[in-house]
Amino acid sequence: MLLKLAWRNVFRHKRRTQITAAAISIGLGAMIISNTMMNGMDSLASYNIINYETGHLEVFAAGYYREEGLFPLDTIIDEPDPLIAAVQDIPGVKGVTARVKFPARISNGIDEYPVLGIGIDPATESDVFKIEQSVVAGHYLENPEDILIGAELAKTMDIDIGSLITVITRDRNGTYNAYDFIVSGVLLTDHPLFDVNAVVMDLDITQELLSLNQGVTELSVRLGRAANVQTMQSRITEAIDKGYEVLTYKEVYGSIFEVSGFKRLMQFIIALVVVVIAAVGIINTMLMAVIERIPEIGTLKAMGFGNKEIIKLFMYEGGIIGMFGSVLGCMYGLVASLFLVIVGIDLTSFFNTADMGYPVKFIMKGQIDPGMVGIVFVFGIVVSLLVTLWPVRRATRLQPVDALRHV
Amino acid sequence: MVEVQGLYKDYKVGKVLFPALRGVSVSIKDEEFTAIAGPSGSGKTTLLNIIGCLDTPTKGKVVINGTDTSTLSRTEKAELRKKMIGFVFQTFNLIPVLTAYENVEMPLILLTMPECEKKDRVTTILEEVGLGEYLHRRPNEMSGGQQQRVAIARALVKNPSMVLADEPTANLDSTTAHDILSLMEKLNKTHKTTFIFSTHDQLVMDFARRLVLLRDGKVVSDKARKAE
Numbered sequence: 001m002l003l004k005l006a007w008r009n010v011f012r013h014k015r016r017t018q019i020t021a022a023a024i025s026i027g028l029g030a031m032i033i034s035n036t037m038m039n040g041m042d043s044l045a046s047y048n049i050i051n052y053e054t055g056h057l058e059v060f061a062a063g064y065y066r067e068e069g070l071f072p073l074d075t076i077i078d079e080p081d082p083l084i085a086a087v088q089d090i091p092g093v094k095g096v097t098a099r100v101k102f103p104a105r106i107s108n109g110i111d112e113y114p115v116l117g118i119g120i121d122p123a124t125e126s127d128v129f130k131i132e133q134s135v136v137a138g139h140y141l142e143n144p145e146d147i148l149i150g151a152e153l154a155k156t157m158d159i160d161i162g163s164l165i166t167v168i169t170r171d172r173n174g175t176y177n178a179y180d181f182i183v184s185g186v187l188l189t190d191h192p193l194f195d196v197n198a199v200v201m202d203l204d205i206t207q208e209l210l211s212l213n214q215g216v217t218e219l220s221v222r223l224g225r226a227a228n229v230q231t232m233q234s235r236i237t238e239a240i241d242k243g244y245e246v247l248t249y250k251e252v253y254g255s256i257f258e259v260s261g262f263k264r265l266m267q268f269i270i271a272l273v274v275v276v277i278a279a280v281g282i283i284n285t286m287l288m289a290v291i292e293r294i295p296e297i298g299t300l301k302a303m304g305f306g307n308k309e310i311i312k313l314f315m316y317e318g319g320i321i322g323m324f325g326s327v328l329g330c331m332y333g334l335v336a337s338l339f340l341v342i343v344g345i346d347l348t349s350f351f352n353t354a355d356m357g358y359p360v361k362f363i364m365k366g367q368i369d370p371g372m373v374g375i376v377f378v379f380g381i382v383v384s385l386l387v388t389l390w391p392v393r394r395a396t397r398l399q400p401v402d403a404l405r406h407v
Numbered sequence: 408m409v410e411v412q413g414l415y416k417d418y419k420v421g422k423v424l425f426p427a428l429r430g431v432s433v434s435i436k437d438e439e440f441t442a443i444a445g446p447s448g449s450g451k452t453t454l455l456n457i458i459g460c461l462d463t464p465t466k467g468k469v470v471i472n473g474t475d476t477s478t479l480s481r482t483e484k485a486e487l488r489k490k491m492i493g494f495v496f497q498t499f500n501l502i503p504v505l506t507a508y509e510n511v512e513m514p515l516i517l518l519t520m521p522e523c524e525k526k527d528r529v530t531t532i533l534e535e536v537g538l539g540e541y542l543h544r545r546p547n548e549m550s551g552g553q554q555q556r557v558a559i560a561r562a563l564v565k566n567p568s569m570v571l572a573d574e575p576t577a578n579l580d581s582t583t584a585h586d587i588l589s590l591m592e593k594l595n596k597t598h599k600t601t602f603i604f605s606t607h608d609q610l611v612m613d614f615a616r617r618l619v620l621l622r623d624g625k626v627v628s629d630k631a632r633k634a635e
Binding site for chain 1: 456462481485486487494502504509516517
């Protein structure tokens with residue numbers, strides 16, 4: 001009965017209820033949308049890192065990772081073949097490939113640009129990475145002198161398929177070395193940084209260029225669908241020699257995911273501010289409800305209703321408004337999120353690739369977290385209930401006679 | 408049985424004290440049909456409010472069925488009102504969003520009883536006050552007289568030992584007022600409920616079997632008007 005009364009009271013002033021619920025829904029919807037976007041961005045970042053940079057796990061010579069930014073060529077994996085064989089045999093591992101990453105400069109005869117050089121084993125690279133699938137013009141590495149270049153970099157340096165470029169770097173002993181390559185293909189990945197400053201070449205040539213003999217800087221490991229990254233990390237660590245360390249892609253790019261966590265927090269705070277503003281709306285609505293119904297509260301008290309029942313009545317009302325706000329907010333948050341999941345946001349022009357003539361688009365897609373939607377739904381109701389407490393205190397403090405006398 | 412003993416009530420308006428009751432003592436027996444009469448400002452409503460535990464006296468006490476209400480806490484007073492006292496107000500005070508049936512059902516939600524008994528009580532009392540046809544009408548779909556009948560049904564549905572009615576006919580025309588008073592008188596007899604009502608209307612006074620006259624917060628006369 002109290003619930004029925006609360007329900008009808010909520011609809012005494014339809015417009016007021018609608019506006020209040022709409023205000024809450026905006027805040028809650030924004031929370032869901034921001035979460036979907038952040039999930040999508042995290043997921044895209046993970047996808048790019050796994051598919052182009054690290055695989056699920058990376059094996060380094062002990063100590064290499066701490067100085068990875070400096071590309072320390074004296075702490076590399078000198079004998080990769082037995083290690084590859086050992087890792088490959090571990091159940092759950094889908095593919096292993098060796099890579100050499102090094103800083104270099106490339107020259108087209110006119111300009112020089114700093115780049116990230118990546119030496120890959122064309123035979124096993126596709127077991128782990130999607131470089132081969134990302135060649136949008138020309139062909140994959142077929143000859144030792146072939147080199148693949150990022151689309152953005154190719155555009156900047158005015159390089160076409162068949163152009164001659166020189167890669168200049170220092171070898172393991174610090175000696176400058178240079179090698180001429182012919183651009184065999186242009187890479188357009190989903191990874192903006194990869195397209196802007198990476199060149200990819202054959203592993204054997206890279207090892208020769210850097211005087212590494214058989215050495216590589218890292219092994220990248222792709223796992224089967226069912227495998228758990230952390231479990232496999234410890235399994236591989238146990239299986240190989242202590243002179244190596246195994247890191248997950250999240251550990252290798254910890255800073256990216258930390259930044260993502262911070263952005264997530266900031267977006268959540270902004271959405272929270274919107275909810276707080278909406279909460280002020282609820283306080284106002286409930287305060288109005290209490291003030292205009294003071295004689296009614298007096299009548300209820302005269303009937304023997306205690307403060308407990310009066311509080312319950314107004315809490316139901318606040319809760320109902322909150323529920324409407326939550327339902328609305330989740331609904332429109334989900335609709336917008338579904339748009340982000342199905343259609344996504346086209347970032348092609350943002351990455352300035354629209355005029356490159358390649359039929360590839362950068363589309364960031366969202367990812368809905370059902371748990372988060374549930375939390376947001378409950379949050380809307382709980383906030384509404386909590387902020388209702390304050391106006392309701394007014395109602396409980398009134399003496400019945402004062403309430404009845406109130407005009 | 409209601410015993411009002413040496414009741415004083417002062418209201419403070421700004422820095423000035425206004426005495427509303429100045430030593431009122433009156434004893435009302437069970438099943439009486441008593442009018443508290445007097446001109447505006449004589450203290451009728453204040454007296455009813457204090458008897459109904461809606462207000463507290465400055466001095467003196469009210470004893471209801473042996474319980475001194477001045478010793479009760481807020482919750483205990485609410486409990487007393489819930490079980491023993493029904494109220495009828497001048498302005499009816501029905502809850503606008505509820506139907507006649509639901510308004511009458513309201514006091515019962517505080518009491519523990521089977522749903523079928525609640526339903527039975529509500530329909531019976533509404534039929535008794537002549538509103539059997541209007542169960543699902545809201546207050547704004549009823550006349551003043553009909554609304555006051557709902558209010559009376561609401562006051563009586565929990566079978567209280569007394570009904571306090573503050574100027575119950577003040578907002579009604581004389582014919583409707585007459586009907587309402589006849590109804591109250593009938594219910595007083597059939598339900599054996601004590602009725603205490605305040606009024607300044609001669610018609611209402613004529614209905615009362617006992618008339619307590621107040622003036623300036625004091626009882627100036629107290630006499631039986633009709634044979635019991």
